[in-house]
Amino acid sequence: MKKTKKLSLLMNFGLTIIILTIFALAAIDVYTFFDTRTEYEIAKNRIAGISKEIKYLEKEKHKIYRQSSSLKRKQLALIEINKNLIEKSIGLSNENMLLIQRINELTDSEPYILVDTRENTLYFKRKGQIIRYAKCSVGKGGILRDKKTGRKWEFVTPKGIFTIKNKTENPLWFKPDWAFIEEKKEIPLPFAPERKVEGELGKYALDLGFGYKIHGTQKEELLGRAVSHGCIRLGADDLEYIYKNTKINKTLVYVY
Amino acid sequence: MIKFFKIIFRLFLLSILGISIFIHIKLPSYTRAMESEIAELNKQLSMLSNQKKYETAIKQSAYSDTEIIKEEMLPQIEEEKKSLVEQNKILLKENRLLSGHLNILTTKVIFDTKLNRLKLVKNGKIVSDIVVSKKLVADFLKSEINRKTLKILAKEKNPAPIKPKWTFEDITKELPAENSTERLMIGALGNYAIYFDDYLIIHDFTKNTRQHDTINHVCIQMKPKDMQKLYNSVFIGTKLYVE
Numbered sequence: 001m002k003k004t005k006k007l008s009l010l011m012n013f014g015l016t017i018i019i020l021t022i023f024a025l026a027a028i029d030v031y032t033f034f035d036t037r038t039e040y041e042i043a044k045n046r047i048a049g050i051s052k053e054i055k056y057l058e059k060e061k062h063k064i065y066r067q068s069s070s071l072k073r074k075q076l077a078l079i080e081i082n083k084n085l086i087e088k089s090i091g092l093s094n095e096n097m098l099l100i101q102r103i104n105e106l107t108d109s110e111p112y113i114l115v116d117t118r119e120n121t122l123y124f125k126r127k128g129q130i131i132r133y134a135k136c137s138v139g140k141g142g143i144l145r146d147k148k149t150g151r152k153w154e155f156v157t158p159k160g161i162f163t164i165k166n167k168t169e170n171p172l173w174f175k176p177d178w179a180f181i182e183e184k185k186e187i188p189l190p191f192a193p194e195r196k197v198e199g200e201l202g203k204y205a206l207d208l209g210f211g212y213k214i215h216g217t218q219k220e221e222l223l224g225r226a227v228s229h230g231c232i233r234l235g236a237d238d239l240e241y242i243y244k245n246t247k248i249n250k251t252l253v254y255v256y
Numbered sequence: 257m258i259k260f261f262k263i264i265f266r267l268f269l270l271s272i273l274g275i276s277i278f279i280h281i282k283l284p285s286y287t288r289a290m291e292s293e294i295a296e297l298n299k300q301l302s303m304l305s306n307q308k309k310y311e312t313a314i315k316q317s318a319y320s321d322t323e324i325i326k327e328e329m330l331p332q333i334e335e336e337k338k339s340l341v342e343q344n345k346i347l348l349k350e351n352r353l354l355s356g357h358l359n360i361l362t363t364k365v366i367f368d369t370k371l372n373r374l375k376l377v378k379n380g381k382i383v384s385d386i387v388v389s390k391k392l393v394a395d396f397l398k399s400e401i402n403r404k405t406l407k408i409l410a411k412e413k414n415p416a417p418i419k420p421k422w423t424f425e426d427i428t429k430e431l432p433a434e435n436s437t438e439r440l441m442i443g444a445l446g447n448y449a450i451y452f453d454d455y456l457i458i459h460d461f462t463k464n465t466r467q468h469d470t471i472n473h474v475c476i477q478m479k480p481k482d483m484q485k486l487y488n489s490v491f492i493g494t495k496l497y498v499e
Contacts, residue, residue, distance in 0.1 A: 019269060019272075019273050019276075022273055022276045022277055022280065023272065023273070023276045025276070025280050026275070026276035026277075026279040026280045026283075029279050029280055029283040029284055029287070030279060030283065032283075032284075032287050033283050033286060033287045033290075036287050036290045036291055036294065037290060039294055040290050040293060040294050040297070043294050043297035043298060043301060044297060046301055047297060047300055047301055047304060050301065050304040050305060050308055051304060053308055054304060054307055054308050054311055057308065057311040057312060057315055058311060060315055061311060061314055061315045061318060064315060064318040064319050064322055065318055067322055068318060068321060068322040068325065071322060071325045071326055071330065072325065074330065075325060075329060075330060075333060078330070078333045078334065078337060079333060081337060082333060082336055082337050082340055085337065085340035085341065085343075085344055086340060088344055089340060089343055089344050089347060092344065092347035092348065092350075092351055093347060095351060096347060096350050096351055096354055099351070099354035099355060099357075099358055100354060102358055103354065103357055103358055103361065106358075106361045106362070107361070114353065114357060116349075116353050116356075118352070119349065123353075148437065149416070149435070149436075149437045149440050149442070150440075150442045151414070151416045151440060151442060152413070152414040153414075154413050154414070158410075158411055158491075158492050159356075159360065159491050159492070160360060160408065160490075160491030160492025160493045160494065161360055161361075161491065161492060161493030162492060162493065177435050187435060189433050189435075190433060190434050190435055209409070209410070210409070210410040254357055254360055255492075256353060256356030256357060256359070256360060
């Protein structure tokens with residue numbers, strides 16, 4: 001009886017051990033399963049994340065490509081413009097060379113003065129080459145009317161070829177009638193002393209005939225602008241240079 | 257009663273045992289399947305990582321290309337364009353001036369006394385052909401001008417010639433000043449006058465013939481429209497050839 005009870009207890013103990021072992025194994029399996037599942041989820045999420053990043057990168061890449069192709073188009077258009085400009089430039093250079101050649105054929109080797117009335121610039125040139133360049137002031141245009149006599153003056157620098165008829169140091173200015181009308185003063189007799197003005201024309205004057213002169217100015221800050229009454233105004237240094245390097249009846253003055 | 261509970265407990269233990277056995281048999285195969293899927297996913301992940309690296313590199317390269325165009329090439333070309341435009345401006349300015357210079361040098365007027373015409377020639381081409389009255393041509397030929405080439409000395413808009421002294425009856429009396437209304441003959445030479453050597457003046461028709469005839473000159477008169485055109489086309493120094 002005692003033996004049977006002992007055997008039964010032993011069996012119960014053995015069974016309990018087996019059950020516990022099976023139970024523990026099942027628990028390990030469940031744990032492993034859930035652990036693997038978590039790992040699986042993580043991997044899936046990472047793939048989703050990386051795919052999203054790749055999509056974003058592709059989108060960005062296409063955006064950059066679009067930007068790049070638009071820039072390349074712009075670049076090509078600019079290259080085309082530059083090509084045309086170069087062609088135009090070559091064409092103009094050639095045309096200018098021919099013009100210089102033609103002008104040289106028609107002029108002698110004496111230096112000459114060329115006045116650009118549009119740009120208010122004076123060039124001292126020889127055989128088409130610029131020896132000196134100066135800002136000047138030419139006629140301002142516009143008409144002045146003398147109500148008393150009905151005379152009209154147009155303040156333009158006439159275009160054409162002039163010769164230097166005379167050169168004067170410390171020239172006097174004989175104020176013409178229009179100067180008095182401008183100042184709203186009574187016009188004096190033609191040879192009245194109040195017509196004589198000293199210093200107004202600068203240190204030198206080169207007479208071009210018919211009242212037109214190349215002379216200095218007291219308002220050098222206005223050089224480069226058309227402000228004169230028809231004469232050609234120059235700055236003191238340029239005037240001195242022109243005065244010393246031109247010859248009476250020999251140096252031609254082209255005004256265009 | 258205790259016996260009944262014992263039976264219930266044993267049954268419970270048996271069912272747990274059964275479930276555990278079932279789990280132990282089935283679950284590992286699911287876990288293994290999942291593990292192999294994870295291995296697949298890891299492979300995919302590694303491929304995607306490589307793709308990402310590749311895409312990043314491509315994006316970077318495209319970006320740097322774009323930046324090079326934007327930051328270096330375009331500004332350089334723009335700069336070139338600016339300098340070319342400037343250069344062209346200078347050349348155009350030079351061209352305008354040279355053309356003007358040549359225009360002055362190649363402009364001439366031909367007075368054809370046989371066909372009674374005044375032709376304006378620029379750079380070898382007749383640009384204007386003006387009819388002159390036979391009477392004026394005849395007067396010109398009768399005048400003392402015998403030079404075949406004359407030159408423009410001056411041009412004047414709204415000329416106001418001065419009445420000569422001899423027109424005043426009593427010259428012993430003090431004459432009015434040259435700039436007084438009594439001496440100025442506005443309109444006697446029309447609206448435009450071109451002065452040549454030898455007292456030749458080309459001007460437009462004037463109705464003021466009485467004053468006009470007091471001026472010591474030989475003249476070629478023309479319609480105001482023709483005169484205006486001629487006035488604006490010739491230069492000081494332009495030569496007139498009498499043929």
